[in-house]
Amino acid sequence: MNEHPIIEAIDVHKRYGAFHALKGVTARFYPGEVTAILGPSGSGKSTFLRMLNRLEKHDAGQIFIDGIELNDDPKHLAAIRREVGMVFQNFNLFTHLTVLRNVALAPMRIRKVARKAAETRAMALLERVGLADHAHKYPIQLSGGATTARGDCPRTGDGPQSAPLRRTDLRPRPRNGQ
Amino acid sequence: MDWIRHHPGAAIFTALIGLLIFLWGMAIPLSYAPEPIGPAAELFAEGTRVTVGLTVVSGLAGLVLGVLVGLGNLSPIKPIRWFCAFYVWVLRGTPLLLQILFVWLVLPTLLPAEWSLSDFTLAAIALSLNIGAYNSECVRAGILAVPHGQIEAAKALGFSPFQTFWNIVLPQSMRIALPALANNLASLVKDSSLAYAISVVELTMVGYRIQAESYQPIPVFLTVGAIYLILTTAFTTMTNAIEQMLDVGRKR
Numbered sequence: 001m002n003e004h005p006i007i008e009a010i011d012v013h014k015r016y017g018a019f020h021a022l023k024g025v026t027a028r029f030y031p032g033e034v035t036a037i038l039g040p041s042g043s044g045k046s047t048f049l050r051m052l053n054r055l056e057k058h059d060a061g062q063i064f065i066d067g068i069e070l071n072d073d074p075k076h077l078a079a080i081r082r083e084v085g086m087v088f089q090n091f092n093l094f095t096h097l098t099v100l101r102n103v104a105l106a107p108m109r110i111r112k113v114a115r116k117a118a119e120t121r122a123m124a125l126l127e128r129v130g131l132a133d134h135a136h137k138y139p140i141q142l143s144g145g146a147t148t149a150r151g152d153c154p155r156t157g158d159g160p161q162s163a164p165l166r167r168t169d170l171r172p173r174p175r176n177g178q
Numbered sequence: 179m180d181w182i183r184h185h186p187g188a189a190i191f192t193a194l195i196g197l198l199i200f201l202w203g204m205a206i207p208l209s210y211a212p213e214p215i216g217p218a219a220e221l222f223a224e225g226t227r228v229t230v231g232l233t234v235v236s237g238l239a240g241l242v243l244g245v246l247v248g249l250g251n252l253s254p255i256k257p258i259r260w261f262c263a264f265y266v267w268v269l270r271g272t273p274l275l276l277q278i279l280f281v282w283l284v285l286p287t288l289l290p291a292e293w294s295l296s297d298f299t300l301a302a303i304a305l306s307l308n309i310g311a312y313n314s315e316c317v318r319a320g321i322l323a324v325p326h327g328q329i330e331a332a333k334a335l336g337f338s339p340f341q342t343f344w345n346i347v348l349p350q351s352m353r354i355a356l357p358a359l360a361n362n363l364a365s366l367v368k369d370s371s372l373a374y375a376i377s378v379v380e381l382t383m384v385g386y387r388i389q390a391e392s393y394q395p396i397p398v399f400l401t402v403g404a405i406y407l408i409l410t411t412a413f414t415t416m417t418n419a420i421e422q423m424l425d426v427g428r429k430r
Contacts, residue, residue, distance in 0.1 A: 092330060
């Protein structure tokens with residue numbers, strides 16, 4: 001394959017005190033791939049995913065997202081977090097905002113999209129996942145399935161390059177040439 | 179009350195207008211009351227305006243102070259944390275009356291002579307400092323109660339620490355802190371009466387003077403008590419309504 005990996009982990013280690021959670025993980029994920037990471041509870045799946053946008057810091061090794069090294073450099077971090085989506089195990093929808101505002105907030109604040117444009121785009125995305133009727137509800141008023149769909153929305157919706165990460169799947173998309 | 183829950187905006191408006199009409203026009207009906215209330219109606223009205231003035235000024239200043247100190251107590255910078263913890267320790271650990279007397283007697287000696295702050299201002303400063311300490315703990319509790327996942331979600335979306343605080347943590351924490359802050363405001367309405375000690379002529383002081391002249395403490399203090407009840411009712415109606423407005427996303 002000629003393409004560069006969109007996500008590259010090289011000999012990544014993570015320790016929680018004496019517990020060695022990740023022991024030298026090396027993996028490459030290419031644009032367009034759908035990857036499932038499987039393993040028993042406590043095997044480090046979530047730790048690895050959380051590391052990909054630095055909700056956890058790795059102790060050794062290197063991680064590159066689309067060629068940008070993941071480290072403490074705030075510019076790198078901002079560039080990566082802007083593009084990498086993440087769906088949390090329990091979604092973490094913002095409880096004080098409606099579904100529509102949940103989807104529109106990040107484009108407004110991170111990409112400086114005007115509120116009207118962001119909400120129009122958010123509404124289109126909600127229609128696509130069949131949630132238009134719920135747009136003005138608050139997260140607590142949603143059913144379980146609707147919650148998951150909303151969790152995906154801002155991540156798939158921020159732009160063509162976003163890479164939604166679920167607990168068990170990883171769906172990076174190509175950035176180059178777009 | 180159901181009406182407040184369903185129409186919080188209208189409730190705030192009604193309570194505010196009601197309070198203003200009461201402050202402006204209470205002397206008119208009061209002047210028809212029998213001795214010793216009627217002849218002193220204007221004094222009661224003036225004292226009530228001073229009490230509300232002290233409450234509103236110190237309530238607002240104390241809210242700002244409470245947010246700042248509450249945040250300072252959670253600051254990663256140790257000296258800021260120490261300073262804020264010291265402030266809360268002192269202001270919560272000493273009597274309010276002592277604080278009012280201290281500010282009244284000591285602050286003017288520390289400031290340039292030409293500033294000459296009024297007794298009202300000095301009382302407001304002391305009350306603000308006091309309620310600010312109590313408010314800061316409510317704000318701190320509110321911030322700590324925001325689930326960590328909310329902060330992680332904001333981080334994962336690429337929010338800066340300030341954006342995370344401003345868009346996510348602050349609105350959610352204020353919603354949690356509001357009932358406790360409202361509690362402090364209700365206390366403040368009544369604690370402002372301690373300003374009588376530094377000769378601020380507020381409602382309690384007015385009542386004390388009138389009963390001293392008329393030797394009729396029962397009608398005078400019943401009137402004073404009723405006015406305080408009207409004030410706290412107006413203030414708590416407003417805070418309850420604000421609570422309802424911010425409660426979005428918590429009730430099904």
